[in-house]
Amino acid sequence: MIEISRQKPKFRFAPSPNGPLHLGHALSAILNHEMAAKAGGDFLLRIEDIDQARCTPDFEAGIFADLAWLGLRWQEPVRRQSEHFPAYQEALQALIGRGLVYPAFLTRGEVKARVTAFEAGGRPWPRDPDGTPLYPPDDRKRDGAERQRLLEAGLRHAWRLDMEKAMAATNGPLHWRESGDGERGDIAADPAAWGDVVLSRSDAPSSYHLSVVVDDAVQGITHVVRGLDLFHATSIHRLLQTLLGLPEPLYHHHRLVLDSDGRKLSKSMGDTGIAEWRRQGLSPAELRRRIGL
Ligand code: GLU
Secondary structure (H helix, E strand, O other): OOOOOOOOOEEEEOOOOOOOOEHHHHHHHHHHHHHHHHOOOEEEEEEOOOOOOOOOHHHHHHHHHHHHHOOOOOEEEEEEHHHOHHHHHHHHHHHHHOOOEEEEOOOHHHHHHHHHHHHOOOOOOOEOOOOOEOOOOHHHHOOHHHHHHHHHOOOOOEEEEOHHHHHHOOOOOOEEEEOOOOOOEEEEOOHHHHOOOEEEOOOOOOOHHHHHHHHHHHOOOOEEEEEHHHOOOHHHHHHHHHHHOOOOOEEEEEOOOEOOOOOEOOOOOHHHEHHHHHHOOOOHHHHHHHOOO
């Protein structure tokens, strides 16, 4: 059961237009739509297109067409992340100003080489809940003068959260309220498991984590309903919300739609796309049955 707060309930479906929507997205969109209707709230659509190299207008048009075909109606205007980079920059600057974020100069290749060399010694390099190696501590340890020198030299860099300092800046442990298909109730957040998460890259001015918390706040989202694959990312979102003084939504992480081999669907698997389903002449009702609704 979704709890209803005194504010007008606001739900959002927030896909990235970097591929065709699949049946997992259909489940997420339909659940958001139904829960919003049940709660007497709004259903919002957000286009998460910060990765301008992979997101295209065609995929975005496909999202609108797929959702309309499913019979869903969303509130206008649609928020498009690429139109709000200054808002994410402002949040980043606030964290930089408090010394909670540092410039990170190692390239992906350098990190990979470091991890490979370390693991050749027989011990695993620590990884985050998604299995990505944690960022090495080199840049975090630099003193202010050296950071300044490297920045002034014009070296390409990302901005990463100093997890230890960020945790120290919160008043005690963080939690979130969860009503989804996995663990429920009061969940203890564990942001430290993610290490020094990236908040902005040289080629993308904001990360998923930073823009999602800013947008949920700006859009007044009260209920975040999304797949269980983002359950652990909620720890980072709670930390960023706390650091930036943003409100805490309720969370509902729903089951994932799996393919016939029991694997999570991905956008590269065209055969499980909503558009392909439509092209084959199948109906929205049949699609709902396939995803167990
Ligand atoms: N844009 C994310 C995705 O397509 C979803 C983000 C969210 O719901 O928080 O997986």
